[in-house]
Amino acid sequence: DAGVIQSPRHEVTEMGQEVTLRCKPISGHNSLFWYRQTMMRGLELLIYFNNNVPIDDSGMPEDRFSAKMPNASFSTLKIQPSEPRDSAVYFCASSLRGTEQFFGPGTRLTVL
């Protein structure tokens, strides 16, 4: 039974480049979450979708970040342009009942 799938697992890019992170939630789940984990700030919610609609994007750090969920089985988080301070592990999670969220393995992003 496949869990949440994220790609790529690792991404190294140069400052100024566009970065796209991808997520496939667990089939049947109706909520999807994007988190960022850093040493300084811990695990913080960036954006939350319910039934493909963004519900709360108050955690998105700035306009360089955008997220989409075109259908129930796919979501993207895009950073354009990327900066070194965006380096972090980005997690996608999905749930059927909001709070019990199932996390993907994460994408480790390094911006040089």
Next chain:
Amino acid sequence: DQQVKQNSPSLSVQEGRISILNCDYTNSMFDYFLWYKKYPAEGPTFLISISSIKDKNEDGRFTVFLNKSAKHLSLHIVPSQPGDSAVYFCAAVAGGTSYGKLTFGQGTILTVHP
């Protein structure tokens, strides 16, 4: 503004003993609390939760205690096993189980020595 705090960055325990991980929160609107466990190179996994209408919830070796007046919760693991070594995050939400906006603590690294 850290609304959920785990003040101990790490904890070391001997196998077979009790592990107690602590978490404090400041937002009185939080009404549901969860603990997640995270192994290296993996995403966090749900461990146990508790509603604010309860003060204790038990699941096997894991028990979560909630003290609403002190805005404090703790996770007890008895007996601790080496496989429990991981990072433990507490999380809180306002609005019950139907709302997904979790606020996480910084995490506590638990090491259980054989």
